[in-house]
Amino acid sequence: MSRIIVVTSGKGGVGKTTTTANLGMALAQRGHKVAVIDADFGLRNLDLLLGLENRIVYTAVEVLAGECRLDQALVRDKRQPNLALLPAAQNRTKDAVTPDQMKKLVGALTKAFHFVLIDCPAGIEMGFQNAITPAREAIVVTTPEVAAVRDADRVVGLLEANDVKRMYLVINRLKPAMVEQDMMMSVKDVQDILAIPLLGVVPDDERVVVSTNRGEPLVLGADSTSLAATAFGNIVRRLEGEKVPFLDLNPPPEDFFSRIRRFFQGRKS
């Protein structure tokens, strides 16, 4: 049976689209047939992060209107033939589709794909409802910041209420050096609070930005050995059921002088 996974967060800008693009690509690299759906109608970005923006002819809206077939709207990735994107309409709002229509689209996709990943828009309104209704599992993305964690908690509650019972946590943009200095919540802090199973921890990494500049997901490009790329790869293996130890993101030990300096400056808070 195909797995239908929504990538969601509540708060905007925490890394849903980045996560969807990288997990989609990494799953495809491991031999699964993967469809990624952009459910962010009106503010689509998944096409850009995947570098497929110039190949979009039709979108989900035309499929639903009967103006084209589903396979005509799917953009297949030439670099990785196991991966296909179902784009969102850019000139429509989030009310352009209904949860039932999304369910139908996803249902049709499960006939040809092992994994369907849905990139959820920020917020908890109609677009969110559209994205979570077809899903059987959810990846809740958050950063170790109070507002993001609070919103993630709200989303966990809404997912439970909508019968999406299998939820996993991805903590994105962790800065180990800040955690070390008690200036940022740790993985354990966030996990204690949200209390859903941890699927992965992705460090804050400027190469994420570089990869989006190019439209090449990290796991695909020259930076595929970076820590963030490895983190996404590990998430995929955990999704497959493998037990993969969590990365050691601790920074190299401070040298003597910076320790002394910090001692005299006092710990910032």
Add this chain to the structure above:
Amino acid sequence: MLTELLERIFSRHKKENSRASAKRRLQIVLAHDRTDLSPAVVDKMRQEILEVVSRYVEIDPEESEFSLESDQRTTALIANLPIRKVKDSKSEEANNAGTTNAAAPLNAASEEVLELSMDSTELPVSTELSAEELSVATVLPDPPQTLKPIDRTSDENSTTTPKTPQPSSHENLPPNPPQTP
């Protein structure tokens, strides 16, 4: 006196790091988010619980703590009510008659604290649609209650049960928060 002063200097005034603040503040705000209890309702509960407890013991309203806390998606209502005096039956009658000074003072060295905690494992998740239907009764279904006197001194040794965080670790609602209309 001296110990109080030392405690102030060494613990109370130590500034909490921002990581700990973040976690502590989130735990409190999420307890409220998850139960969807308004501050007004929480305050009403506080007043009513104080009223009941005050029939039997004299509580120090200044030192009382009353808060909602969340741990592992379980929300607990925690009341920490330091007892000033135990009212004997005679004083209770006297109290009913309108006088209050017949109560016997407790041994000051072992001042007792009445800790009341209510855990609810299965809090219904509030959706936007059901929000207005929620009442205290539906939010805290059949909570197991524990009433246990604990010694003030044990607080410092963190021997409280894991489900009941130490008083110092949680933010207290002010004894008399402004009543929301």
